[in-house]
Amino acid sequence: MHESVARLRGIMAPSPLPAAVPPPWDDIESACGVRLPSDYRDFIDNYGNGRIADLHVLYPVSRRSNGQVRLTSLIDNAQGLIADEVFHEDDEDGNPLVGYPAPGGLLQWGGSTGGDMFFWVTEGADPDGWTVLAHLHGPAIWTRYDGTMTDFLIGLVTGEYRYARSVSNPPVARWTMIGDWTHRYGGPPSASLHGGDDRAGVRLSAGAPLPWDRVSVSGGDQDVFGRTGEVVPLIAADGATVRLGGGGLAPGIAYRLFAWARTDADAEADLLEIECDGAIVARGELSDSPTTRMVETRILVAANAPDAVVRIRVRSSKPAVKLPSFYLTINGTLGD
Template sequence: MTALDDLKQLLPPPAGYGRTFDWTAVEKRLGVTEIPQDFKLLFEAYGDIRFCNRLHMFRPSANEYIDLADVTFASRVHLAAEDIGDPPTRIPPGVSVTPATLIQWGASFGGCYALWDAHDPNPDRWTLVFTDADQIQWGYYDGTVTNYLVDWLTGRFTPIPMWTLRPGIRPDIEFYDPNDPYGPTITDQVEATYVIP
């Protein structure tokens, strides 16, 4: 089974919400050979969703606030600001946190960043990088977004404290209008059968 199979088993995507996008323009603007395939398959399976009312993901769009390239370029400016945050003290070998090579694939509603370290031309070798809005806490995950989601939602991995899910809750997903991410959900929440220990 793949990580996407595990995620679908944990949080089954209702039929009809998956979306297919043309990623070519975004990839060209970001100067990468390809956005990781697992990330594209997440949208094909789930469409626009929020995980645990906390994490949403970016994708190709005419809306600059949800377009993967536009969001990335805006976040690079913020991440490069010298008057914000602290540089990370422990960076895994082979990982870069240089803003010019980071791609923001997701965010929390509190402004935390979910990024790829895309300095390697092979997207299969990209590391996930996490930091809070103030760039004080940093975390890393050596794997795909889909692997990370399964590990995060089952309580096996938390990159930094603000991503910790409370014990005794069931992870969930919400479907929403990406042009109004703070608005009402399109459907009811889908809850996992798994409870965070």
């Protein structure tokens, strides 16, 4: 095992699901026409296909909707980035950026839901000497990291990488496996809930929970799926009540909740609150905008415990409030 992967395993354990089934590396590298870094190969063999919170490491193969396996997914992705003119800027040292397979070109190995992208700089004949170039969406910069992909991940999950909090704040050392060469497990639970209407809005009594009329839920209990092939949803919404399950894998599921609402112009003191099992766990603060309110929190639900019951409420000095629109996003991953 590559030294940096062994070090990462001591910081961030692989999934508690059955050990990942490695992909056929000889076939993959033959199809791609390139030898891939050994730490990347060992990482995939140990961790499978998945993510660290909002950061994902690209898997070297993909399955099309008709079941056909595409071994060249990394190379195909590189060609797509060139076609989309992603490399039209210079790096932090003023050097022009080029995509693989140009000499020293960039080959993507990861990214994040926040728009960050992570690349190998394919300089030199030995892939184990490739360093990392990151495009960080928040500060909108290209920045080089003098180390391997796994060294870079260690810096992210420990917070030692200087831009770690731009990618994940706070840094998270928690891996969620969504599949491997032979299995596709249920993905991490997530949900998007909406309410209100920009034209009419919703009038509520102060302190009343927000009612959700459009709900989209995905993902489920990975433990149940791994044993039975059946996805059991962990998030459910019924009117104004949201239920969050802990699943079957210890220690449970950590959920990040972010709620947003648009208020009337005269609602200067109105605030959003997140209530869990009857107790207020987060209260938003007044923002610069007089017509928007936000609140966020993290809730850990233990494995095999009763569902957590969550409601989003609006507090106001007025007896009733009108909210033109509001939404709630929920993203879960294995807890720590």
